Amino acid sequence: MDRIASFSVDHRYIVPGVYISRVDGDVTTYDLRTRRPNTGDVMNNVQMHSTEHLFATFIRNSELKENVIYFGPMGCQTGYYLIIRDADHKKVIEVIKKTLWSIMSYDGPMPGKSEIECGNFANLDVGAAKDDCRRYYNAIKNITKDDLAYPTV
Numbered sequence: 001m002d003r004i005a006s007f008s009v010d011h012r013y014i015v016p017g018v019y020i021s022r023v024d025g026d027v028t029t030y031d032l033r034t035r036r037p038n039t040g041d042v043m044n045n046v047q048m049h050s051t052e053h054l055f056a057t058f059i060r061n062s063e064l065k066e067n068v069i070y071f072g073p074m075g076c077q078t079g080y081y082l083i084i085r086d087a088d089h090k091k092v093i094e095v096i097k098k099t100l101w102s103i104m105s106y107d108g109p110m111p112g113k114s115e116i117e118c119g120n121f122a123n124l125d126v127g128a129a130k131d132d133c134r135r136y137y138n139a140i141k142n143i144t145k146d147d148l149a150y151p152t153v
Contacts, residue, residue, distance in 0.1 A: 011037040013151040016139035018093060020148045021081065027069065028087040031150075032096065033079040034136045042077035043132065049073075049120065050110065050129035051103070055080070057111040058099045064092065089145040100137040104130050 005022045019031040035041045043051075056071045059082070069083040084092055110124045118124070 006031075009150050010152070015151065016136065018096060018140055018143055018148060019150050020089070026086050028084050028089075028092075030082040030084065030087075030092065030096075030148075031074075031079060032082055032136075034132065034139070035078040037076065037078050043073070044077075046123055046125050046128045047132045048077060050124050050126065051132050052080070053110060053112050053118070053124060054103045054106065054126070054129045055099055055133075058102045059095065062095050062099060064095050089148060093143060093145060093148075097137065097141065100133045100140075103133040104137060106130065 014033055015036050016033050019033060021029040021031040052073055059071055060068050067085045069085055071080060071082050073080050110126050112118045113121050113124045115121055
């Protein structure tokens with residue numbers, strides 16, 4: 001069986017950042033790494049779920065809305081995957097930062113927080129997402145398109 005791309009990255013050297021995980025034709029998968037792997041510092045379910053709802057809502061309403069294929073959490077609870085069609089890396093980074101800023105500034109109800117819209121709607125908290133996005137924004141605020149490669153030794 002072939003080894004998948006995400007298992008080919010040495011997770012001992014990944015720090016919070018934005019990385020290009022893979023490119024498949026016109027589709028780019030970004031690794032939005034919010035935590036350093038294997039340190040015990042992981043997102044709890046409320047943080048992960050709440051950020052997913054808000055980030056997905058804001059980015060799907062951004063200037064990239066026609067290009068967003070997917071946004072969702074990693075099973076390891078150390079980040080998210082953002083999948084974009086026809087990605088301009090500089091623009092994607094700008095929109096990621098704007099999205100985080102929008103979440104940090106948000107003062108409204110949680111999108112999709114009802115039994116009809118979500119399979120675990122009681123597990124959502126705007127404050128948890130804002131706190132987590134603030135932490136991540138502070139880690140990536142100075143990142144540029146030249147910083148998108150995974151760290152190597």
